[in-house]
Each structure stands twice: as C-alpha cells, then as structure tokens.
Amino acid sequence: MSGAGMDNMQLEATDRSPAIDFKFDEAVFTITGESYPEDVSTFYGPVTERLFAWLAEQSPESVVFNFELIYFNSSSAKVILGIFDALEECAERGVNVVVNWHYDEEDDTMEELGEEFGEDLEHATFSMKKFSA
Amino acid sequence: MPGGLFAREEKVAERASGVLSEAGQSVRSDEMETLLKGYDKLLKQTKKLMRISDRSEAELNRIAKALDEKNAVLEALSGKLSKYLSPQIYQSIFTGERDVEITTERKKLTVMFSDIKDFTSTTENMQPEDLTALLNHYLTEMSEIALRYGATIDKYIGDAILLFFGDPTTEGVTEDARRCLLMAGEMQQRMRDLSLEWRDLGYERPFEIRIGINTGFCNVGNFGSDARMEYTIIGGEVNIAARLEGIAEAGGITVSQETYSHVKDFVEATALAPIAVKGIKRPVTPYRIDRVSRSDDPNSPRLRMSYDGLRLVADLEKLTGAERAKAAEDLTALLKRLKA
Numbered sequence: 058m059s060g061a062g063m064d065n066m067q068l069e070a071t072d073r074s075p076a077i078d079f080k081f082d083e084a085v086f087t088i089t090g091e092s093y094p095e096d097v098s099t100f101y102g103p104v105t106e107r108l109f110a111w112l113a114e115q116s117p118e119s120v121v122f123n124f125e126l127i128y129f130n131s132s133s134a135k136v137i138l139g140i141f142d143a144l145e146e147c148a149e150r151g152v153n154v155v156v157n158w159h160y161d162e163e164d165d166t167m168e169e170l171g172e173e174f175g176e177d178l179e180h181a182t183f184s185m186k187k188f189s190a
Numbered sequence: 191m192p193g194g195l196f197a198r199e200e201k202v203a204e205r206a207s208g209v210l211s212e213a214g215q216s217v218r219s220d221e222m223e224t225l226l227k228g229y230d231k232l233l234k235q236t237k238k239l240m241r242i243s244d245r246s247e248a249e250l251n252r253i254a255k256a257l258d259e260k261n262a263v264l265e266a267l268s269g270k271l272s273k274y275l276s277p278q279i280y281q282s283i284f285t286g287e288r289d290v291e292i293t294t295e296r297k298k299l300t301v302m303f304s305d306i307k308d309f310t311s312t313t314e315n316m317q318p319e320d321l322t323a324l325l326n327h328y329l330t331e332m333s334e335i336a337l338r339y340g341a342t343i344d345k346y347i348g349d350a351i352l353l354f355f356g357d358p359t360t361e362g363v364t365e366d367a368r369r370c371l372l373m374a375g376e377m378q379q380r381m382r383d384l385s386l387e388w389r390d391l392g393y394e395r396p397f398e399i400r401i402g403i404n405t406g407f408c409n410v411g412n413f414g415s416d417a418r419m420e421y422t423i424i425g426g427e428v429n430i431a432a433r434l435e436g437i438a439e440a441g442g443i444t445v446s447q448e449t450y451s452h453v454k455d456f457v458e459a460t461a462l463a464p465i466a467v468k469g470i471k472r473p474v475t476p477y478r479i480d481r482v483s484r485s486d487d488p489n490s491p492r493l494r495m496s497y498d499g500l501r502l503v504a505d506l507e508k509l510t511g512a513e514r515a516k517a518a519e520d521l522t523a524l525l526k527r528l529k530a
Contacts, residue, residue: 097195098194098195131239131242131243131246132195134238134239134242135195135196135235135239136195138235138238138239139198142231166245166249169245170242170245173238173241173242174238177234
C-alpha cells in the first residue's frame with residue numbers, strides 16, 4: 058500500500074445508494090449510480106469521514122474524483138457540495154485535483170447540476186464528461 | 191454522518207456563540223473572519239440547494255402534468271373502447287380481475303338468442319338511413335333491458351342478439367335462468383310498445399322479434415389469437431338456443447326443458463314436439479312461454495319464494511276451496527313458528 062496508509066473502500070450499489078470506489082492508494086475516487094439513501098448520514102458518514110481525513114492529512118501529487126450519478130436527492134446534494142468543498146480546499150493547498158462530472162448525454166438535469174456544482178471550483182480542475190448509455 | 195448532515199454549519203454557530211460569550215461586545219477580527227467565511231459558504235450552499243430543489247420540483251411538476259395529460263387521453267380512449275365490450279367484461283379487465291389471455295372455462299350458462307322476424311323482407315323497401323336509425327333504436331332499447339338484468343351481451347349479429355347469464359358473474363344457475371326469462375319477457379313487452387311508436391312514425395311493418403333460451407354447459411372465455419381475441423361462448427348448447435329462437439313465434443319466447451325447469455314456478459308454458467338439433471344427440475323439447483308472471487309482482491296469482499331451508503311455490507288461481515283453507519291454516523302455524 059503506497060503512502061496513503063489506508064485500506065481502499067468499496068461499497069456495492071443498492072436500489073437507493075450509489076457504488077463507492079475509493080482507491081486511496083491511487084488517489085482515485087468514484088461514486089456511481091443513484092443516491093437517495095434512507096438515512097444520508099448513516100450511508101455517507103463513514104465514507105466522508107475517511108475521505109475528509111485523508112484529504113486533510115495526505116498530500117498526494119494529484120487526486121482524481123469521478124462523479125457518475127444518475128439521480129440524487131437534496132440531502133445527497135448537500136453531501137456532494139461538502140465533498141466539492143473538501144476537494145477545493147485540498148487544491149488550494151497545491152494538490153492537483155481533477156473533478157470529473159460524468160453524465161448521460163440525454164440527461165439534461167444531470168448536465169445542468171454538474172455545471173452548477175462545478176462553477177465554484179477555482180483551484181480544482183473541473184470537467185464535464187458526456188457518456189451515452 | 192458524525193454530527194449529522196449539518197455538522198459543519200452547527201460548528202460555525204457553536205463557535206459564534208462561544209466567541210460572543212467570551213468576548214462580550216468586542217469580537218476579534220480574525221474570529222469574525224472565520225465566522226464570516228463559514229457563513230458565506232453556508233449561504234452559497236443554501237442558494238445552490240434551493241436552486242437544485244426548485245429545479246427538481248419543476249421537473250416533477252412537468253412529469254406530473256404530462257402524466258395527467260396522458261391519463262386523460264387513456265381514460266377517454268378506454269371509455270371509447272369500453273363500448274365495444276360488455277360492461278362486465280370491461281369491468282373485469284380494467285379492475286385486473288381477468289387476464290386478457292386465451293383461456294376458456296366450461297360453465298353452466300343461460301343463453302339467449304333473438305332476431306327480428308323476416309328482417310330482410312320487412313326492411314327491403316326502407317331507406318338505408320331509416321333502417322340504420324330503426325335498428326340502432328331497437329338494439330339500444332334491448333341492450334338497456336339486458337344490462338339492467340345483468341346479462342353479458344356477447345354480440346350483435348346484424349339484427350340478432352346473442353347474450354348470456356352466468357359469466358363473468360353468476361347468481362346461481364336457477365337465478366341466472368330466471369333473470370334471463372324475466373328479461374326476455376320485458377323485451378317482448380317493450381317491443382309491443384315500440385311497434386306502436388314506430389307505427390306512429392310511419393313504419394308500416396314494425397319489427398317483431400323471436401327469442402330462444404337454453405341453459406347448459408358452454409365454453410366461455412377468450413377465443414382467437416394473441417393479436418385478436420373475442421370474449422364469447424361456444425358449444426352445442428348455444429346452437430340449441432339458436433334453434434329454439436328459429437321455431438319461436440313472432441313476439442314469442444321458446445325455451446328448452448332445462449331452462450323451463452328453472453323457471454316453471456313463474457311461467458305458464460306449453461310443451462311442443464321434440465326437435466332435433468345438429469350436433470346434439472338427445473331430442474330437445476321446446477316450451478313455448480305463454481305467460482311470464484313476475485314473482486315480485488304483489489298482485490300476481492303465482493308466488494315463488496326460495497331460501498336455504500324454505501321453498502314455496504303458490505298458484506292462487508289453482509288453490510281453491512278446502513285446500514286453500516288448509517293451506518292458510520298450515521302457513522299460519524308455520525308463520526307462528528318462524529316468528530317464535
């Protein structure tokens with residue numbers, strides 16, 4: 058395990074929660090699927106706790122974060138905004154942070170949401186990635 | 191989530207109140223800056239979340255509206271389609287009770303066949319528009335009566351009507367047959383009224399209909415292919431109803447022995463010479479219905495009562511003299527016991 062000193066984190070997607078694939082050793086993080094868990098805090102609590110601690114403590118050369126979401130509710134949006142903030146703070150410290158927002162080419166809503174989320178990033182690099190389902 | 195979804199914001203508020211209580215009126219500018227930064231972030235997030243939420247709501251509204259419109263279209267469409275089906279069939283399909291698939295069942299049904307006597311020769315001098323109006327008027331009137339008695343209208347075949355009792359709902363074989371006969375009686379009565387109306391309208395030769403009724407086991411259900419099916423009945427017993435209709439007099443009702451056995455309490459009938467029906471081995475004895483007296487008519491001389499545990503058939507015209515007195519005595523005693 059390289060510098061991270063942490064196990065990778067993998068959660069399978071359920072009906073209401075996305076798949077989590079956090080490769081701390083490679084500094085590549087991916088959230089895929091739909092997000093409207095019954096209790097947002099219960100689902101995202103352990104995930105963000107480890108992520109935020111890692112982002113605050115480690116100083117990797119670069120970090121890649123992929124959002125591949127189909128749908129998320131307002132509480133999940135709050136969590137995502139929190140992740141954006143943490144990534145932006147990390148970038149502010151000089152880490153090369155790339156945030157990729159993947160969206161279905163036919164999904165205007167996800168495209169607009171991505172643009173909305175990305176507009177506040179100043180230090181991190183934000184890029185919209187269209188895919189066809 | 192440790193501290194919950196708003197842990198960060200709560201921390202800012204906590205800090206603010208801490209700073210305030212420590213510093214009293216004078217707040218250090220670096221503390222103030224931290225608080226402001228936290229507040230700005232919160233404001234930004236709130237605005238963003240609000241926009242997201244508004245957008246979701248708008249999207250939901252749009253979908254709900256589109257669904258409403260689609261539902262209205264479907265409703266109108268199903269309303270139109272329903273007229274091509276008997277109401278019971280429509281109901282049972284739309285409530286999900288019945289699957290739309292090729293399946294049939296064997297059931298004891300009472301089947302009625304009717305047609306207009308000498309339809310072709312009666313109508314050959316009529317204008318097509320007049321004929322259409324007259325035929326539709328006749329079918330409308332007959333269907334209204336049929337549906338009121340709970341019949342399943344199978345189909346109209348030109349001027350003929352095929353309907354039955356016993357599927358998709360049944361009141362029991364006897365009650366099904368009884369309803370069918372009462373319905374047929376009312377149809378003939380209505381035809382007599384209608385012929386006066388039609389004569390007034392200038393139709394020289396008003397319609398007269400013949401009715402045949404039979405009770406027996408038929409195959410009922412959806413026949414056809416997956417692409418085009420028809421809910422109908424088939425079987426030799428259906429042919430018997432058609433044959434009985436063929437030998438009925440104009441304005442008359444002819445029933446089979448089986449039907450007669452279920453309705454004999456409240457009809458007067460004459461047995462006719464047995465007939466042979468193609469595909470049926472046994473000879474069929476037709477009964478010409480001479481009179482239908484509704485058992486629920488309080489002035490009818492014929493009474494019929496049927497409960498589980500009590501069955502009563504009375505013909506007050508027949509019951510005279512000493513027998514009538516004895517019957518009254520017995521029934522009074524029975525009444526006493528019933529009320530005890």
